[in-house]
Amino acid sequence: MELVKGRDPYLRELLRFALCCRALALLLQALFNLLIPDHAADAFSPPRLAEPGVCDLLLEWLLGGLSRWDAEHFLFIAERGYVYEHNFAFFPAFPLSVRAAAELTLWPLQRLLRLRSRLLLSAALLNSLFSVLAAAALYKLGCAALRCRRVAFLAALLFCVSPANVFMAAAYSESMFAFLAFSAMWHLEKGQSWRSGLLFSLASAVRANGLVNAGFFAYSRCKCFALQLQVGPGLARKLPPFWRQLFSLASSVILTCAGISLPFVLFQCYAHMRFCAPGTGLSQGIPKPLLQLALDKGYRLAAVDGLKPPWCSQRFPVIYSYIQEAYWNVGFLRYFELRQVPNFLLALPVTLLGSWAAWTYLTANPRHCLTLGLERRKNEEQGEGKPGTGFCCPVVFVYVVHATVLLLFGVFCMHVQVLTRFLGSSTPILYWFSAHLLQEHEPLLWSEGTDKETRASLSEKSVLGNSLAGSYEKGISENPLVRLLRNYRLNTPVTKCILGYFLSYWLLGLILHCNFLPWT
Template identity: 60%
Template sequence: MPSSQITMQKPFLLLTLSHWALWINLWKVSWVACLTGMLSTFCSLLSMATSAVALHDLGCLVLHCPRQAFYGALLFCLSPANVFLAAGYSEALFALLTFTAMGQLERGRSWTSGLLFALATGVRSNGLVSIGFLMYSQCQGFFSSLMVLNPLSQILKLMGSVFLSVLTLGLPFALFQYYAYTQFCLPGSAHSIPKPLLQLAVDKGYRIAEGNKPPWCSWELPLIYNYVQDIYWNVGFLRYYELKQVPNFLLAAPVAILVAWATWTYVTTHPWLCLTLGMRRNKNNETLEKPDPGFLSPRVFVYLVHAAALLLFGTLCMHVQVLTRFLGSSTPIVYWFPAHLLQDQEPLLRSLETVPWKPPSGNSPPGQKIPRNSIMGLLYNWKTCSLVTRCVLGYFLTYWLLGLLLHCNFLPWT
């Protein structure tokens, strides 16, 4: 073979082998990425399904109305924030931990509830707000025993319980802030960063751990959370109130109206209960033998305050379009109040509740279907449903479908 042919074949052979090696490496990377994505999606789907069970259990404990609790769990399965609950996001796990912690607290297991709330705070920082549930439960116990036991000992016990609750729930958040401080503010703590990530940081304007100290390191309370929210996300009081953000406000309007409507309904039904922060049910301090079941139960008060606080903070200080998933993964009110509306204002649902389920027979009226799932029964008989039912289910189904179509195609969504 001539030497010219040998010199020509060697580069070709090396080029072919290099291409094969590149494809093998790419296949390995894509396989790992695909497996990671599948595992994260599976974990989110499992957390979402378990969250529905936890929400149903919580509803039975708080509402004392099994049907309304069941409807709330079914509506959670059709959540407007469904795409974030089903994808590899933290919302599903946060909802599972939060709803389970609430259920444990309703059973009087304060320590278990506190640990679950702390885990939820480790998943998402807005879990810090859940400290209100523990403090409210402790205050209820304090006032109920104040007239029986020594007041001073009860005050000391309350202060100790509140301190431990704040410490437990704040620990995950504090540990993350400390970790960030050691990475960005202490000398010699930075790790080597691959060149592609360095180039990405340069292109995007990100700050890297090897660079100069960021300004938040010199703050009296050096919190990277506040710095990132302020500089990179532009999160702050009324910062989102711009004309160009009107579409995002419209996107968040349904869930905001839903929670505001729930708050108004509850406050106008139980004004004295709300004025006394749920500690007294009426002016004469008489205990009702059978409190209102369902959404109007006195035990819903603390959950409503939690939802209203999240709505107020999210509307004034956050990117408002995230309200749908922010509230949908944090509070059961988003599902309990629509369940209350369906049960209270839908005649067809009441008729479906009284008719035992049976397979449709051949001589059944055309167009009339009675499935085992009452929510599906409303969808099957859509034309005969009330306006409230159409609005509630229409909102849930529309956002459920649009979220899948838009977010999965990298288009703007909540």
């Protein structure tokens, strides 16, 4: 795979570190699940229709913490399909992948493990793979966008200890989505539009917020169009007529956005066919324990007795938005209640970090932000100067806008406690900005090169830094994140806050989530 090819020592160290973090997370969740009794949560818990064997019980003891909360939905869908109406809040790409891995890769274990156990095992293995590949994709994306390998490397290391760690390990779709989204962004930065569009389309089959990624394509095309309009008279004569450029822009944006939205549309059409079309009720093939669960909990089955749910009569019958509103009371300002203050406090660190990132970029590039990055700079017109590097470089603008949109939507329109995993798996900004803060404020990292190539204030350290960087590229002797942790007492307050936030949420997520206790 192109992501992990090459002799880049940064990438090799990143892959080793990511694998170690994933193995440690699996070990700790098993330990915490054994030592801490499960909380009796009012969560989706379908009955087990087959008696577990010894191997099933052993696997449940080892990986049972990964099947909590929404993971039950994904595993249930992978095993039984979309039986209940509220199952359609969970998109099909991840459960289909889990089922395929359980049937194909783990088929030798079918005599030892029942299907549900094989699904849990395949989910753990797939998410371990996807999370490692997502870290590699984030590193490659950082190298292309930030043009600074050290910052990109540190950001990818932070991703390995993400505050959303437990959701990268559990049977959730976050790891798969992060891998597809970051890979698509990377290919778009490289100019590989079709490959990027395909990955963005697959991402929209994993999570609904994948639709927002269409904005990357639209912005990329609009930026090229705007820059072409600002070229000099000599170059303008060689370009196609304005109307032809405009038509090419419109058709390209429309077709690409339609392709990215296609999985979402097809999934909604499938739900409409199941619930709204006459004579499609499948309740006769559903086992009686699942039918009884529907009666006990009030779950709606597909077109039972010809009764159609209310969303079928809407002008645009979208089941996803209906489920979010009807089942979980998701909507604008609906979560702003006094009793939700603890959840707002839980999401406060990621909210502050995202807001700080947006403000830092805005104050560093006010004109670039006001012109939406569509103004050709003088050095571009003259062919002089090098592109900016680091977090505040012009290329990062679209990523900051994307992260800010997700942040505002998450705060005002979602259950705010999910904001940590929502942003942690969707945008590179949290990791880029955290790495930027560490490089800017932590003297222990200055010898790693940071951005001192462009900072005169550190010129006296450049000789030492370059020599260290040279030896670092020949063979990495020490992980910079591990260095910071080993010298934690010597770290600056900013470094302590960032590392404290990442590591505390990394650990608390494993303790709380894996025992059915409320978390993000």
